Amino acid sequence: MAKKLMKGCEAIGEAAIQCGCRLFFGYPITPQNEIPEYMSARMPQVGGVFVQAESEVAASNMLYGAAGAGRRCFTSSSSPGISLMQEGISYLAGAELPVVIVNIMRAGPGLGGILPSQSDYLQATKGGGHGDYRVLVLAPSTVQEAADLTMEAFDLADKYRNPVMILGDGLIGQMMEPVEFKRRIEPEDLPEKPWATTGAVGRGPNIVNSLYLRAEDLEQHNLALGAKYRAMEAEVRHETYRTDDDPDVLIVAYGTVARIARTSIDNLREKGLKVGLFRPVTLFPYPAAALAAAAARAKHVLVAELSMGQMVEDVRAVVAGRVPVDFFGRCGGMVMTAEELAEQAEKLLAVPA
Amino acid sequence: MPTPLIDVDRCKGCELCVFACPERVLEMSPNINAKGYFFPDVARVEDCTGCRYCLLVCPDTAVQVENKGKTTVRTDGLTETPTTYCPGCTHGVIHRLVGEVIAEMGVRQQTVGVAPVGCSVLAYDFFNCDMQQASHGRAMAVATGIKRGRPDLVVFTYQGDGDLASIGMAETVHAANRGEKITVIFVNNAIYGMTGGQMAPTTLPGQIATTCPTGRDVALAGYPIRVVEMLATLRTPAYLARVSVHEPKAIMNAKKAIRKAFKFQIDKTCFSLIEVVSTCPTGWGQQPHEACEWLEEHMLPYFPLGDVKAPEAAH
Numbered sequence: 253m254a255k256k257l258m259k260g261c262e263a264i265g266e267a268a269i270q271c272g273c274r275l276f277f278g279y280p281i282t283p284q285n286e287i288p289e290y291m292s293a294r295m296p297q298v299g300g301v302f303v304q305a306e307s308e309v310a311a312s313n314m315l316y317g318a319a320g321a322g323r324r325c326f327t328s329s330s331s332p333g334i335s336l337m338q339e340g341i342s343y344l345a346g347a348e349l350p351v352v353i354v355n356i357m358r359a360g361p362g363l364g365g366i367l368p369s370q371s372d373y374l375q376a377t378k379g380g381g382h383g384d385y386r387v388l389v390l391a392p393s394t395v396q397e398a399a400d401l402t403m404e405a406f407d408l409a410d411k412y413r414n415p416v417m418i419l420g421d422g423l424i425g426q427m428m429e430p431v432e433f434k435r436r437i438e439p440e441d442l443p444e445k446p447w448a449t450t451g452a453v454g455r456g457p458n459i460v461n462s463l464y465l466r467a468e469d470l471e472q473h474n475l476a477l478g479a480k481y482r483a484m485e486a487e488v489r490h491e492t493y494r495t496d497d498d499p500d501v502l503i504v505a506y507g508t509v510a511r512i513a514r515t516s517i518d519n520l521r522e523k524g525l526k527v528g529l530f531r532p533v534t535l536f537p538y539p540a541a542a543l544a545a546a547a548a549r550a551k552h553v554l555v556a557e558l559s560m561g562q563m564v565e566d567v568r569a570v571v572a573g574r575v576p577v578d579f580f581g582r583c584g585g586m587v588m589t590a591e592e593l594a595e596q597a598e599k600l601l602a603v604p605a
Numbered sequence: 606m607p608t609p610l611i612d613v614d615r616c617k618g619c620e621l622c623v624f625a626c627p628e629r630v631l632e633m634s635p636n637i638n639a640k641g642y643f644f645p646d647v648a649r650v651e652d653c654t655g656c657r658y659c660l661l662v663c664p665d666t667a668v669q670v671e672n673k674g675k676t677t678v679r680t681d682g683l684t685e686t687p688t689t690y691c692p693g694c695t696h697g698v699i700h701r702l703v704g705e706v707i708a709e710m711g712v713r714q715q716t717v718g719v720a721p722v723g724c725s726v727l728a729y730d731f732f733n734c735d736m737q738q739a740s741h742g743r744a745m746a747v748a749t750g751i752k753r754g755r756p757d758l759v760v761f762t763y764q765g766d767g768d769l770a771s772i773g774m775a776e777t778v779h780a781a782n783r784g785e786k787i788t789v790i791f792v793n794n795a796i797y798g799m800t801g802g803q804m805a806p807t808t809l810p811g812q813i814a815t816t817c818p819t820g821r822d823v824a825l826a827g828y829p830i831r832v833v834e835m836l837a838t839l840r841t842p843a844y845l846a847r848v849s850v851h852e853p854k855a856i857m858n859a860k861k862a863i864r865k866a867f868k869f870q871i872d873k874t875c876f877s878l879i880e881v882v883s884t885c886p887t888g889w890g891q892q893p894h895e896a897c898e899w900l901e902e903h904m905l906p907y908f909p910l911g912d913v914k915a916p917e918a919a920h
């Protein structure tokens with residue numbers, strides 16, 4: 253397929269269709285309205301279903317029904333809407349249903365603002381709703397990667413029978429870049445889901461459920477979920493930039509901020525400063541081992557986020573005091589410039605380690 | 606000679622069959638079954654006319670009737686699992702009606718039910734078809750997802766008044782308004798059974814509940830919501846009816862309405878919702894047969910029975 257110039261939001265929507273998803277349930281919220289709008293036009297063209305739900309609560313529970321009936325399905329929203337979806341996400345995780353949820357983050361708390369942010373990192377990676385659970389979290393930093401990761405998200409959801417979240421921000425969603433859809437799967441070519449509620453023909457009833465009234469049973473269920481989350485560590489993924497010479501400052505950033513960091517690094521390198529980037533692509537599971545190894549070869553770690561400091565908690569846990577970890581963030585919808593970030597890195601180098 | 610047959614071990618000793626029998630054929634035994642319940646004895650079999658009223662009112666499918674060499678059989682729309690409902694709770698009767706309808710219509714193997722949060726949270730153990738368990742109030746959103754994903758399936762929800770008319774009211778109104786081709790069984794027992802008898806959106810004015818200990822004060826809590834009448838104001842075509850399960854004839858009518866509701870779904874006609882006025886002997890603090898009388902005397906005047914909207918009446 254030839255490359256096409258597309259907005260990030262549209263690329264996500266098209267990627268879902270290309271990998272056999274025919275159901276979208278969502279509720280409008282800025283800055284991701286392009287996704288439901290795109291789906292409302294595209295789904296009927298491919299015999300799919302678009303439902304504008306009455307709320308994000310309803311949307312997340314519609315996903316539960318459709319995924320429970322064995323269908324690929326997805327939703328998209330932005331921060332306040334994702335908060336409302338947490339009920340559904342907890343039940344989806346409990347009942348082990350594969351769905352894809354896109355969060356194009358905006359600044360909070362509360363109604364906050366509509367501008368880009370990364371302030372839902374903790375909500376996304378630590379569970380988000382009630383109960384002990386995790387969702388796989390993938391953080392694209394280009395439009396092409398948004399499309400690729402969306403396709404992979406559906407496969408990972410099916411593989412682990414678990415919700416998968418695409419965590420992006422308004423910049424990724426609105427940005428236009430050339431994108432190529434690398435494969436196309438028809439819904440009828442997807443593998444059967446023998447556990448799904450498709451009618452009890454030739455078998456006893458299938459039950460989709462997250463209720464375990466006996467503590468012994470629920471503990472076993474939690475243990476099995478925990479084992480599954482550990483198994484997901486096979487999926488960890490990261491990318492590095494200009495780290496071959498063991499840079500003195502290792503910037504850790506994901507999504508849009510990682511793009512900004514590349515520019516900062518190029519500028520600092522021109523000045524002869526050794527700065528590199530570590531970009532987690534999977535935020536849960538976190539690429540802890542790779543980060544620990546990369547950080548151990550640096551003099552400073554600088555975590556940059558569009559938040560008051562959320563991922564930095566994970567980085568600090570991974571680095572475990574072996575190297576100083578500094579944080580630089582902008583928030584409220586303010587986006588750091590490459591110069592600002594470079595300045596922060598340069599400052600660290602001025603201080604004798 | 607017609608004969609009621611009691612499955613002693615399924616019996617929960619509610620006495621509803623004893624009160625329902627017009628000929629007083631049944632009498633409670635002085636003995637108890639394995640679960641510790643007294644059960645009915647067939648005391649005057651010679652008086653039995655084969656009316657099946659005992660079978661109709663039994664919430665635990667513990668009664669069959671033999672007549673002219675034929676014996677009624679328990680529907681395979683339900684699993685063998687005994688329900689977890691309190692003795693005499695009419696949830697059991699409603700389960701039987703729904704189970705019978707999906708079995709008799711031949712759609713059991715293409716049906717997916719959605720269990721709510723409430724006393725019927727374990728409904729997935731009792732209906733003999735594929736089931737999904739939904740979060741509190743979201744059964745119709747879940748059913749929407751199932752039906753949109755698999756339009757070939759027959760999808761029903763089974764929900765209490767707290768689930769459907771309080772926490773799930775938005776999902777209710779919008780599923781009805783979108784005209785989702787699903788069937789909703791709405792059990793209105795005027796109380797929150799599962800959590801211990803708190804006030805429901807359908808608790809009657811002055812009715813005592815654990816969160817309105819002096820009776821529902823309509824100045825503070827508003828009036829009980831008449832769900833089917835409210836939904837009937839929507840322009841989208843729907844089949845909406847209110848039935849009751851407090852006595853044999855009402856139960857027979859309830860089954861007819863439930864069958865009609867499934868038929869409208871199967872024919873892809875419209876959204877269908879049957880409000881079933883039901884008892885909660887435990888939450889109301891009454892004997893099962895008293896609860897049936899209380900229902901007739903107090904609930905039916907406020908919640909009148911009958912078809913409230915038929916699809917052809919769309920305006």
Ligand SMILES: Cc1ncc(C[n+]2csc(CCOP(=O)(O)OP(=O)(O)O)c2C)c(N)n1
Pocket residue numbers: 722723724725741764765766767768769792794796797798799800805885
């Ligand atoms: C989000 C949420 N809030 C509250 C509850 C607690 N809860 C469980 S059942 C119930 C009320 C159910 O009442 P109703 O729907 O009338 O059904 P019944 O038990 O009377 O059959 C409540 C409030 C819950 N499980 N989840």
Ligand code: SF4
Pocket residue numbers: 611615616617618619620621622623644645662663664665666667668693
């Ligand atoms: S109605 Fe059923 S459960 Fe109740 S006493 Fe009679 S046989 Fe037993």
Ligand code: SF4
Pocket residue numbers: 689690691693694695696724794798799884885886887888
């Ligand atoms: S509490 Fe009420 S509604 Fe619940 S099972 Fe008991 S009698 Fe039935």
